[in-house]
Amino acid sequence: xxxxxxxxxxxxxxxxxxxxxxxxxxxxxxxxxxxxxxxxxxxxxxxxxxxxxxxxxxxxxxxxxxxxxxxxxxxxxxxxxxxxxxxxxxxxxxxxxxxxxxxxxxxxxxxxxxxxxxxxxxxxxxxxxxxxxxxxxxxxxxxxxxxxxxxxxxxxxxxxxxxxxxxxxxxxxxxxxxxxxxxxxxxxxxxxxxxxxxxxxxxxxxxxxxxxxxxxxxxxxxxxxxxxxxxxxxxxxxxxxxxxxxxxxxxxxxxxxxxxxxxxxxxxxxxxxxxxxxxxxxxxxxxxxxxxxxxxxxxxxxxxxxxxxxxxxxxxxxxxxxxxxxxxxxxxxxxxxxxxxxxxxxxxxxxxxxxxxxxxxxxxxxxxxxxxxxxxxxxxxxxxxxxxxxxxxxxxxxxxxxxxxxxxxxxxxxxxxxxxxxxxxxxxxxxxxxxxxxxxxxxxxxxxxxxxxxxxxxxxxxxxxxxx
Ligand code: ADP
Ligand code: ASP
Ligand code: MG
Numbered sequence: 086x087x088x089x090x091x092x093x094x095x096x097x098x099x100x101x102x103x104x105x106x107x108x109x110x111x112x113x114x115x116x117x118x119x120x121x122x123x124x125x126x127x128x129x130x131x132x133x134x135x136x137x138x139x140x141x142x143x144x145x146x147x148x149x150x151x152x153x154x155x156x157x158x159x160x161x162x163x164x165x166x167x168x169x170x171x172x173x174x175x176x177x178x179x180x181x182x183x184x185x186x187x188x189x190x191x192x193x194x195x196x197x198x199x200x201x202x203x204x205x206x207x208x209x210x211x212x213x214x215x216x217x218x219x220x221x222x223x224x225x226x227x228x229x230x231x232x233x234x235x236x237x238x239x240x241x242x243x244x245x246x247x248x249x250x251x252x253x254x255x256x257x258x259x260x261x262x263x264x265x266x267x268x269x270x271x272x273x274x275x276x277x278x279x280x281x282x283x284x285x286x287x288x289x290x291x292x293x294x295x296x297x298x299x300x301x302x303x304x305x306x307x308x309x310x311x312x313x314x315x316x317x318x319x320x321x322x323x324x325x326x327x328x329x330x331x332x333x334x335x336x337x338x339x340x341x342x343x344x345x346x347x348x349x350x351x352x353x354x355x356x357x358x359x360x361x362x363x364x365x366x367x368x369x370x371x372x373x374x375x376x377x378x379x380x381x382x383x384x385x386x387x388x389x390x391x392x393x394x395x396x397x398x399x400x401x402x403x404x405x406x407x408x409x410x411x412x413x414x415x416x417x418x419x420x421x422x423x424x425x426x427x428x429x430x431x432x433x434x435x436x437x438x439x440x441x442x443x444x445x446x447x448x449x450x451x452x453x454x455x456x457x458x459x460x461x462x463x464x465x466x467x468x469x470x471x472x473x474x475x476x477x478x479x480x481x482x483x484x485x486x487x488x489x490x491x492x493x494x495x496x497x498x499x500x501x502x503x504x505x506x507x508x509x510x511x512x513x514x515x516x517x518x519x520x521x522x523x524x525x526x527x528x529x530x531x532x533x534x535x536x537x538x539x540x541x542x543x544x545x546x547x548x549x550x551x552x553x
Contacts, residue, residue, distance in 0.1 A: 086269060088119045089310040093279060093301035096129035097318040098375035099217050102167030105224060108316065111378055112274060113230045120269045122308065124237075124279045124301040125221055127213025128160060132280075132294070135188070135210050142195035150192055158185055161216050168224045177223040181216060188212045203247035208289040211238070211281035214297070222276040232274040239264050241282030241303055243290045246433075250282055250290035252303045254362065257282075261307040269308075277304065298356035302370070306362035313368060314382075315355070316375040321383030322347065322354055324397045324551035329539055332552035336383050336396060340494050343396065344370075344385045346528045350437070350490035351401025360385070389494060395502060395549040396493035400542050402535050403454040404437060404488050406518065407464070408481040410447035421477065422448050424467050432456075432463035437488060438521035438530040449519055451488055451532055486518055487538035491529045491545055502549075503529060509548035513540045 092115065094108040112123045127135075138153030161181050165174060191209040195201050218234040225232035240260045243250035268275045279297025282290050292299045298315055305313040322344060325333040339347075341360050348355040354372060363370060364387075373382030409425060422441065425448075429436060434456045441448035452460045464480060471477040491506055506529065510517055515537030521530040533541050546552055 086120060086266060086308075087311070089122065089269065089308050090115055090119055090312050090314065091122045091124065091301050091305040091308065091310045092314045092316060093124040093297055094126065094375060095297065095315075095317045096126045096131070098316045099125050099221065100129035102164045104375070105164065105168060105217075105221055107375060107378075109221060109225050109228065109230070111316065111375065112276075113225065113228065116230065116274050119311075121274055122265070122269065122304060122310075123221070123274060123276045124297060124304060125214065125217050125276060126279045126297040127217050128164070131157065131160065131213040131216070132210060135213050136206075138188075139192055139195055139201050139206055139209060142192040143199060143201040145196065145199060147196055150196060154185065154189060154192070157188065161185075161220065164220055165223075168220060169227055173223070173227050177219060180219045184212050184215050184219070204288055207247045207281070207291045210291060211236075211278060211289060214278035214280050218276045218278050225274060225276070230274055231272060232276055233268055235265065235268075235275050235277045237278045237281050237300055237304075238283035238287075238289055240277065240307075241292075241300060242285050243282040243292070245284045245288060245290065247290055249293040250284075252282060252292075252299075252362070253285070254303075254307065256285060257303060258307045261304065265304070265308070292358075293356070295353065295356040298359040302359045302362045305368050306366060309366060310368055312371065313363065314371045314373055315359075316373050316378075317354060318374065318376060319354065320374045320377065320380050321372045322352070322385070322397070325542060325546050326352065326399065329400070330398075330543055330546050330552065333546070334551065334553040335380075337381070338384045338386055338389060339396070340389055341385055341387060342527055343492055343494055346490065346492045347397055347399050350399045350488060350492070350528065350530065351403075352397075352399040393495055394493050394499045395491050395496050395506070395545075395551065397551060398489065398491050398542055398545045398549070400487055400489045400538050402487040402538055404451050404486060404532075405454050405457045406449055406451050406483040406486045406532055407457075407460060408447065408449040408483070409464075409468075410478045410481070412475050412478050421468065421471065425464055428463040428467035429460055432459045434460040434463065438519065438532060440519040440521050440532075451486070451519070451521075451530075454484065457482065457484070483518075485535050486532050487535040489531045489533060489538060489541050489545065491531075491549070492527055494527050496529070497526050505548055506531070506545055509544040510537075510541045513537065513544045515541045515544075
């Protein structure tokens with residue numbers, strides 16, 4: 086099927102009945118022109134609420150759990166009342182109650198066991214998206230647009246890494262042909278859950294926090310879609326997070342590589358894995374503001390004409406720095422580094438930045454905070470001999486750091502730029518702990534003390550004149 090448009094609406098873009106109406110309108114408008122598939126997140130705050138309720142269940146706090154379930158119910162019933170006239174509510178109310186009953190069943194199990202098995206968490210947390218798709222599809226129908234709510238567990242096939250699953254594209258394509266394409270061909274607007282999938286044998290999984298962007302790109306690739314539009318609450322991909330840098334400007338166009346680097350280094354506007362499925366087919370992506378749909382947004386494209394230098398700065402504080410250092414004048418550094426990286430690879434830990442000193446043979450690398458435990462277990466097992474015999478100092482972990490990344494195609498070719506960036510950060514009295522320029526051609530990664538992170542971001546943004 087030709088010219089399919091996949092649209093994804095984030096949590097704030099479906100966060101209330103009013104916002105859902107807006108998202109439905111945008112979907113319906115485009116559907117007049119071409120086939121549309123709409124992917125939706127849970128209403129804003131719902132995923133956190135579900136995860137929180139499960140934590141209460143695990144801790145044996147039945148009151149906390151009940152309060153969570155009540156809030157879940159109130160929010161969706163209220164939205165339903167505002168979206169649909171009374172005579173059209175029955176089927177949807179039934180659907181809402183049955184999904185909430187599912188959540189109750191799963192969390193009661195957790196309460197009894199005092200445990201939160203990852204597989205059950207994934208099944209339960211996806212209920213947020215199932216509720217929002219149900220409401221959105223019902224509202225579209227009530228407005229005369231033929232629509233159907235679809236659970237992505239019937240489309241996206243993943244591995245069994247609960248909480249952070251990866252898609253398997255071939256079986257996903259087969260499912261999409263069987264369970265999604267016939268609806269599109271029949272002129273129906275499918276409203277698909279973001280965030281979730283299932284293993285080939287049907288066990289529910291999720292794609293990581295913020296994963297609805299990724300769901301939409303997986304479906305766009307599987308459908309060979311013409312375009313993907315990601316609707317969010319800012320005007321597009323900006324030179325910095327506007328919450329940190331008031332003068333941040335919208336970028337008209339960025340390359341897949343730039344967008345991927347920004348996402349990977351903490352720019353929440355895109356889930357880090359969103360672009361991977363699209364690059365091969367060169368499917369263009371737009372990031373747009375559902376609160377101001379008339380604005381052009383940002384187009385993500387394969388390449389740009391000319392060289393542009395430093396274009397955006399991003400940061401994340403959810404990281405930890407691990408340092409490994411030989412105890413004396415040994416020459417074991419090189420092989421220790423090889424084994425350390427190998428251990429991290431096997432533990433599925435991503436190294437965000439790596440820096441080494443050849444003289445001391447010491448090295449340090451940055452990992453995501455949520456992967457720190459797995460990293461340390463892997464490292465301590467792989468280096469246990471050296472650690473026990475005192476060839477290495479005890480592994481040092483610094484959790485009070487943050488990562489700042491400056492991104493721009495062609496940036497490395499700009500003479501003196503790195504120096505200007507470092508000077509701008511130092512001028513703010515922020516200490517630079519480590520620098521990793523080598524990780525990619527278009528990114529300079531800088532580790533600083535967390536307290537100085539926001540100041541450093543603003544200083545770099547101003548120094549490189551990125552803003553308006
Ligand atoms: P959604 O719920 O629509 O997926 P998110 O909250 O996940 O939205 O992402 C949008 C947010 O990303 C914005 O509100 C903004 O604060 C943040 N953000 C971080 N870095 C950037 C950036 N470089 N450009 C735009 N937004 C950014
Ligand atoms: N609802 C999920 C989350 O909050 C996925 C998403 O919004 O993209 O993480
Ligand atoms: Mg998001």
